[in-house]
Amino acid sequence: MASSADVRDMLDLPDRQEPSSRPPPAKRTKTEGKRFDGMNRELQNLLGDNTPAVTVIENRFKAKPNWKLKPTPWVWSKFKNSARSDDLEFSHWVRGTPSEDDYVFAKFNMPVDVPTYTEQEYEKCLADTAWTPRETAYLFDLCREYDLRWLVIQDRYEYQPEEKEPPSIRTLEDLKERYYFCCRKLMDLRREEGTMEWTPRELELYNAMSFNKDKEMARKQYLERLLSRSPAEVAEEERLILEYRKLQESSKKLVQERQDLLHLLESPQTSSSFAQFQSSQGLSQLAANILANDKNRRRKAVPESAEAAAQQPATQKGAPGHGSAHGNAGGHGQQPAHAHDAKASSSTQHNSPAAATTKVSKADLVQSATAKKVAKRVAPGEEHLYGISYHDRLTQGVFLRSSRVSTLKHTVQAKVQSVLAELSISSKLAMPTAKVCERYDALQQQITVLLDAKKQADKLEAEVKVLRAQKGGGQAE
Amino acid sequence: MANAAPQPVYGGDEISALVIDPGSSWTRVGFAGEDSPKAVVPTFYGKAGDDVYVGDNELHSSRPGMDVFSPMSDGCVTDWDMTVKIWDYALSKRLYTDPKEHPLLITEPSWNPQKNREKTAEVAFEELGVPAFYLAKEAVCSAFACGKPTALVVDIGSAVASVTPVIDGLVLKKATFHTNFAGDYVNSHLTALFKSKNISLTPHFMISKKLPVEPGQPAQATLKTFEGLADSYIEFERGRILSEFKESVSQVLDMPYSEVVANARPSRPFEFPDGYNLNFGGERFATTEPLFQPQQFSLPDSSVDSNSQGLSELINSSISACDVDARANLVNNVVLIGGTSLLTGCTERINVEMTQAFPGMKIRIQAPGNSSERKYAGWIGGSILASLGTFHQMWIGKKEYEEVGASIVEKRCK
Ligand SMILES: Nc1ncnc2c1ncn2[C@@H]1O[C@H](COP(=O)(O)OP(=O)(O)O)[C@@H](O)[C@H]1O
Numbered sequence: 001m002a003s004s005a006d007v008r009d010m011l012d013l014p015d016r017q018e019p020s021s022r023p024p025p026a027k028r029t030k031t032e033g034k035r036f037d038g039m040n041r042e043l044q045n046l047l048g049d050n051t052p053a054v055t056v057i058e059n060r061f062k063a064k065p066n067w068k069l070k071p072t073p074w075v076w077s078k079f080k081n082s083a084r085s086d087d088l089e090f091s092h093w094v095r096g097t098p099s100e101d102d103y104v105f106a107k108f109n110m111p112v113d114v115p116t117y118t119e120q121e122y123e124k125c126l127a128d129t130a131w132t133p134r135e136t137a138y139l140f141d142l143c144r145e146y147d148l149r150w151l152v153i154q155d156r157y158e159y160q161p162e163e164k165e166p167p168s169i170r171t172l173e174d175l176k177e178r179y180y181f182c183c184r185k186l187m188d189l190r191r192e193e194g195t196m197e198w199t200p201r202e203l204e205l206y207n208a209m210s211f212n213k214d215k216e217m218a219r220k221q222y223l224e225r226l227l228s229r230s231p232a233e234v235a236e237e238e239r240l241i242l243e244y245r246k247l248q249e250s251s252k253k254l255v256q257e258r259q260d261l262l263h264l265l266e267s268p269q270t271s272s273s274f275a276q277f278q279s280s281q282g283l284s285q286l287a288a289n290i291l292a293n294d295k296n297r298r299r300k301a302v303p304e305s306a307e308a309a310a311q312q313p314a315t316q317k318g319a320p321g322h323g324s325a326h327g328n329a330g331g332h333g334q335q336p337a338h339a340h341d342a343k344a345s346s347s348t349q350h351n352s353p354a355a356a357t358t359k360v361s362k363a364d365l366v367q368s369a370t371a372k373k374v375a376k377r378v379a380p381g382e383e384h385l386y387g388i389s390y391h392d393r394l395t396q397g398v399f400l401r402s403s404r405v406s407t408l409k410h411t412v413q414a415k416v417q418s419v420l421a422e423l424s425i426s427s428k429l430a431m432p433t434a435k436v437c438e439r440y441d442a443l444q445q446q447i448t449v450l451l452d453a454k455k456q457a458d459k460l461e462a463e464v465k466v467l468r469a470q471k472g473g474g475q476a477e
Numbered sequence: 478m479a480n481a482a483p484q485p486v487y488g489g490d491e492i493s494a495l496v497i498d499p500g501s502s503w504t505r506v507g508f509a510g511e512d513s514p515k516a517v518v519p520t521f522y523g524k525a526g527d528d529v530y531v532g533d534n535e536l537h538s539s540r541p542g543m544d545v546f547s548p549m550s551d552g553c554v555t556d557w558d559m560t561v562k563i564w565d566y567a568l569s570k571r572l573y574t575d576p577k578e579h580p581l582l583i584t585e586p587s588w589n590p591q592k593n594r595e596k597t598a599e600v601a602f603e604e605l606g607v608p609a610f611y612l613a614k615e616a617v618c619s620a621f622a623c624g625k626p627t628a629l630v631v632d633i634g635s636a637v638a639s640v641t642p643v644i645d646g647l648v649l650k651k652a653t654f655h656t657n658f659a660g661d662y663v664n665s666h667l668t669a670l671f672k673s674k675n676i677s678l679t680p681h682f683m684i685s686k687k688l689p690v691e692p693g694q695p696a697q698a699t700l701k702t703f704e705g706l707a708d709s710y711i712e713f714e715r716g717r718i719l720s721e722f723k724e725s726v727s728q729v730l731d732m733p734y735s736e737v738v739a740n741a742r743p744s745r746p747f748e749f750p751d752g753y754n755l756n757f758g759g760e761r762f763a764t765t766e767p768l769f770q771p772q773q774f775s776l777p778d779s780s781v782d783s784n785s786q787g788l789s790e791l792i793n794s795s796i797s798a799c800d801v802d803a804r805a806n807l808v809n810n811v812v813l814i815g816g817t818s819l820l821t822g823c824t825e826r827i828n829v830e831m832t833q834a835f836p837g838m839k840i841r842i843q844a845p846g847n848s849s850e851r852k853y854a855g856w857i858g859g860s861i862l863a864s865l866g867t868f869h870q871m872w873i874g875k876k877e878y879e880e881v882g883a884s885i886v887e888k889r890c891k
Contacts, residue, residue, distance in 0.1 A: 091493070223801045
């Protein structure tokens with residue numbers, strides 16, 4: 001008792017009451033009385049006096065046997081099998097009285113339907129120089145015996161030709177051809193004679209039995225070649241498939257690129273009237289939208305040019321303005337963002353005659369709307385005179401305008417520069433006024449578009465050439 | 478019909494048939510429907526004068542002048558009188574049953590000649606007096622034992638190694654190949670190896686006392702002396718040592734054979750009955766390699782010629798002899814059975830060789846993991862077959878046999 005008290009002490013359990021004060025037998029009977037079926041004693045104890053909401057009763061024991069029922073004896077009884085041609089009897093154990101019914105497994109005895117024919121029928125339509133009636137009969141017997149398992153039929157085909165007959169070496173295709181030919185002929189004949197009904201099923205059967213030996217042999221030849229590839233060939237094939245996948249991938253990419261480019265060249269459609277943007281509220285909402293779109297696009301472009309982004313995280317974070325779009329323009333997917341970005345900034349900054357271009361984008365809407373508002377106070381053309389310009393956002397501090405001339409991607413920049421050189425325009429602006437900068441930007445932009453278009457045109461041309469060559473080659477063959 | 482037995486789903490219907498699977502080294506006998514043979518008796522008989530001895534106990538007791546023979550050759554029964562004695566012994570002394578009351582299913586190799594098949598029926602009906610009889614192909618039964626109606630059955634037993642394509646439960650005879658490069662052939666290579674190492678294979682029964690010795694040291698054993706023991710009996714007893722060696726030491730190299738690789742593998746010790754023991758290295762692999770390359774590893778006095786095919790060639794020939802349409806299916810359902818296939822590395826090796834031979838096909842080898850299923854696959858398949866409800870129409874009845882004669886076997890047992 002002492003040790004138990006120690007344990008309780010150690011486990012910080014309350015001291016047990018004096019054994020005499022507790023009525024253990026009473027408690028036990030209490031739980032006993034409430035015992036639920038199929039419940040652990042431990043669980044039951046946990047529940048205490050509470051009645052569980054749901055009781056799970058599982059039958060752990062078999063139902064009480066019904067003693068009154070007479071046992072059904074198993075008897076060793078003989079049975080006949082209707083699938084047998086003789087009346088041999090076997091014995092098996094049966095429960096209760098043996099049934100008089102047919103043997104349960106007899107119904108699985110299903111012979112395949114191989115047609116039979118009479119001598120006259122053979123004379124009439126089955127005669128063939130390569131086959132004697134005897135050999136044909138032999139074939140039909142084998143078909144019946146082996147349930148049309150052709151591989152086995154061919155394996156067991158051992159026709160002993162009579163003396164006059166030529167020795168026959170039959171391939172599997174020969175056998176199949178002969179058999180199906182005969183079957184179809186017989187069906188034809190019987191239809192003509194009206195001894196056989198032509199249900200759709202029969203027609204289907206008839207069609208299914210058309211056997212093209214040459215095709216079948218060609219197929220087997222192909223199969224054989226396929227199966228007898230050497231390990232090197234298999235490896236080569238796998239490599240080719242991989243290559244093909246790669247090509248497919250890149251051609252998909254090419255199509256995507258082209259689409260992007262076409263998208264760029266295409267004039268976007270104005271889908272709805274811009275009346276809603278005429279109020280200042282609508283206008284600011286639109287501006288916000290555009291900004292959001294812009295950001296979204298840039299964010300999407302990041303995974304594509306993950307490397308580029310990683311190299312210039314500072315630009316990315318530091319300059320959320322339009323300048324950074326050029327900085328991390330990674331793939332071609334960025335292109336539309338480019339143009340859009342440039343246009344949006346140019347049109348909001350200046351009330352330029354950009355509206356004269358055929359492109360009517362949302363940015364243009366902003367611009368024209370702004371223009372309208374301004375027109376109320378200042379006559380058109382006067383802003384320039386007065387040096388009025390509109391900005392959606394102004395950067396703090398003083399800066400040189402020439403430092404704001406947008407820079408392009410390095411590779412593109414070089415090409416643009418060479419074009420500029422061709423046009424004998426210096427890349428260093430002598431007088432970077434707002435207007436000059438703007439025009440310079442526009443020019444650069446246009447050159448980029450031009451270069452892109454040329455690249456695309458070259459690509460297409462090359463493709464056309466390849467296809468022409470292929471077509472020419474095809475014709476020559 | 479309240480008390481009709483429920484329709485069994487598995488299609489079994491036991492009619493208490495007996496199944497005998499006579500192999501070159503062991504004859505397996507038991508009741509159909511059971512999962513292993515009740516009795517496995519050696520397919521050998523001892524003969525001393527006019528007395529014939531069968532069964533483990535009689536065969537292994539040393540009698541002066543008793544010769545031990547096998548009643549089979551090339552996997553087929555040749556000595557019918559003795560075979561009947563062995564079967565009779567197994568049925569009456571081991572199973573305690575009377576074959577007159579039970580249908581009997583016997584397995585046979587696929588290349589069993591017609592005369593032999595008819596003789597089997599004759600023996601069954603006239604000497605054993607069975608009411609019904611069926612002769613099933615070992616390969617088909619083995620495929621069934623692995624649950625496959627279509628399979629390429631590779632059976633490496635003691636006297637014969639065979640490759641048999643089975644399609645829908647029927648053997649393709651023209652594509653069946655067999656050789657005698659199997660367990661016994663490995664035995665003769667082992668014997669040659671021991672001879673070259675001057676190891677006297679003293680069988681267990683001759684040892685009365687032995688002392689432990691260091692590896693490679695001469696044995697210190699006291700031998701019992703016997704008089705007039707026949708050489709064939711001693712050879713038979715030595716076979717037990719060889720079997721033991723094969724089971725514990727021999728291995729098949731799991732890649733195309735190379736002596737360098739074989740020698741680099743860890744060696745294993747083996748203690749002979751007289752206490753002599755030795756570590757075996759590359760020899761473990763070199764002595765089983767003849768299964769795959771009989772020509773390169775031929776013995777001076779063996780029957781190897783330039784046409785002799787190893788196991789992988791046998792498989793290739795068999796597959797090539799089948800129609801193209803069947804090949805992929807067969808290669809994908811290879812069933813590997815037989816006692817010698819239990820050699821470690823055998824399955825892997827066959828897989829490697831087949832992958833090389835058929836690179837374009839998917840190869841799957843099914844080898845029962847359980848060693849008794851491997852050795853008794855033929856019997857187990859027979860047991861399954863003889864207890865199928867749908868099979869009972871196939872039995873040859875006594876009356877049919879009497880009416881048609883023994884030739885009914887050819888017609889019924891395809
Ligand atoms: N674990 C084992 N490892 C290697 N060989 C074995 C093993 N077990 C049995 N054997 C060999 O297998 C052969 C017997 O195989 P089995 O399939 O019973 O032959 P059979 O069907 O011809 O009687 C014998 O040669 C025996 O030595």
